[in-house]
Amino acid sequence: MQEKVKEYYGKTIKNTSDLKTSACCSADALPLHVRAALKEIDNEILDKFYGCGSPIPYAIDGSVILDLGSGTGRDVYVASKLVGEKGRVIGVDMTDEQLEVARRHVGSQMERFGFLEPNVEFHKGYIEDLKPLGIKDNSVDIVISNCVINLSQDKKAVFSEIFRVLKEGGEFYFSDVFSDRRLPTHLQKDPVFVGECLGGALYIEDFRRMLRELGCLDYRVVTSRKLSLDDPKMEEMAGDISFYSMTIRAFKLNTLEDIxxxxxxxxxxxxxxxxxxxxxxxxxxxxxxxxxxxxxxxxxxxxxxxxxxxxxxxxxxxxxxxxxxxxxxxxxxxxxxxxxxxxxx
Ligand SMILES: C[S@@+](CC[C@H](N)C(=O)[O-])C[C@H]1O[C@@H](n2cnc3c(N)ncnc32)[C@H](O)[C@@H]1O
The missing domain is CATH 3.40.5.100 (Ribosomal Protein L9; domain 1)
Structure with a gap:
């Protein structure tokens, strides 16, 4: 399945308009600070944006940020502008074609932002295991991710890595696709359903359980939007299942209680x-x-x-x-x- 996902984002789709549903395509009203930063980002990066929300929180100046599944780098570059030269943004993705676009723009984006040294780096790797990339325990202020975790075959490993690398008091702020029930196996394995960020959508109650097992007893929903499946065949396949794009925040805090x-x-x-x-x-x-x-x-x-x-x-x-x-x-x-x-x- 991972190879199929690589093929989908590396070869099958070329830009946002190739997507068959609104799942990976954000319709969230963007906050002003994000809109301002986007004006300084190259069109090629913007045209290859496959996110489903806007996971850029406030007050990130000077922070160390990790973007899981950074694609062609839209959110990395927005964060780069907002953390400023004293901050740092690390992007991780497994697909060569996505990384190639992201890396090719580092020099020109830093010039646009007026930064003397790059504050971004893009790593090829898997979000289920960040250790080979040298991302240490308690080293990151904020983990962000935009429409990626649904694509992972081992979501618990991803969440476990997030809470390993976050500093105490650090924030996990992400947008992803959730469902109102567990999906039948044939939909979980359908390559287009998976590629379009639906097949791996997390049932919201299983997400809650997973975080609890990892010691995160409280998380908060920031925004939630029901997705429309604009393709009649996919709509028929989905039947009664509803999908939602949600932006969620959670913190690494050992003082949180279960209620x-x-x-x-x-x-x-x-x-x-x-x-x-x-x-x-x-x-x-x-x-x-x-x-x-x-x-x-x-x-x-x-x-x-x-x-x-x-x-x-x-x-x-x-x-x-x-x-x-x-x-x-x-x-x-x-x-x-x-x-x-x-x-x-
Ligand atoms: C829907 S796209 C979103 C890309 C980017 N966040 C954006 O907003 O444009 C999903 C991205 O996640 C990457 N990806 C999926 N599963 C991954 C995994 N297990 N490890 C690393 N990258 C992964 C894909 O290569 C692809 O670039």
Whole structure:
């Protein structure tokens, strides 16, 4: 199957318009900071973009970022511009043709950004095993990935590598295709279904289980969009199965609990993230308006005060006084068909 995926991205499809569904083609409204960076990226890279979201979080200046399945490098170059010369972005992909395009543009992209030294590197390798590439334990601030993990035959190995290489407090921010049920074997093995990022889509509850087994007890859905299968044959093959492009964030934090607990804590956004001064979106039901203290569960408090976001939030309280279960579950694994702007937290 891995060879078929290589062939699909290396030889079968040449650019975004060759895709048969909207699965690998992002329709997310892009954040302003990403849109601005995209203006400086070569058309050849943009034409060969096969992502399904925009996994570029805020406040990444100076960070070390790892992009799993970097393709022709669109997200690597966007991140390169945003982390600046003091940051570093590492792209990993297994397909020669994709890497060739990505690498050929390093010099011209650095020139466009005005960087004296390249802050990007592209490695040929497999996202299931990053050790041969020299990516060390606890060495990366943020792992990103755009429509790739669904293609892996060993997703647990991928998630395990992510939590190995992330620093404590580091963030895993990715866009991928999820399904509302487990797929039958014939669809899991259909080369076009797989190539189009559907055959390997993770059933959302299995994703939750996998992360829990690896010790990540809480993750957050940032956006969720139902995919349309624009090809009648594929639509018929899919039957009742629904597919979603979701952007998800998770943190490497050993303080997270399996359900939200109430310690009477509050969090206030200070308005200090340049790309988003008026508000900060943690997930689909936590949009923090600048200056407003919001009651949060222990897990949300940890995500804001034990990560790089701590400079941008004032979090009150600690875990010394427990008031029982938090009134709602922020780690709601259910598939949501649209982004909500407010919630019970
Ligand atoms: C749908 S494309 C997305 C590429 C890129 N992220 C983008 O947004 O344009 C999937 C990419 O993942 C790569 N890929 C798939 N499985 C992989 C694996 N197990 N290890 C490394 N790369 C992989 C493919 O070669 C391809 O370039």
């Amino acid at each position: 939200c607990e109430n310690y009477g804590q509050t969090a206030k956004y200070l308005g200090t993230i340049a790309e988003s001064r008026d508000s900060f979106t943690l997930d689909d039901h936590h949009i923090f308006t600048v200056g407003e203290a919001v009651v949060v569960c222990g897990n949300t408090a940890s995500m804001l005060e034990e990560t790089r976001y701590s400079d941008h939030f004032e979090v009150t309280g600690d875990r010394s006084v427990h008031s029982g279960k938090f009134p709602c579950d922020c780690n709601d694994a259910e598939i949501k068909t649209e982004t909500k702007s407010s919630g019970c937290c």
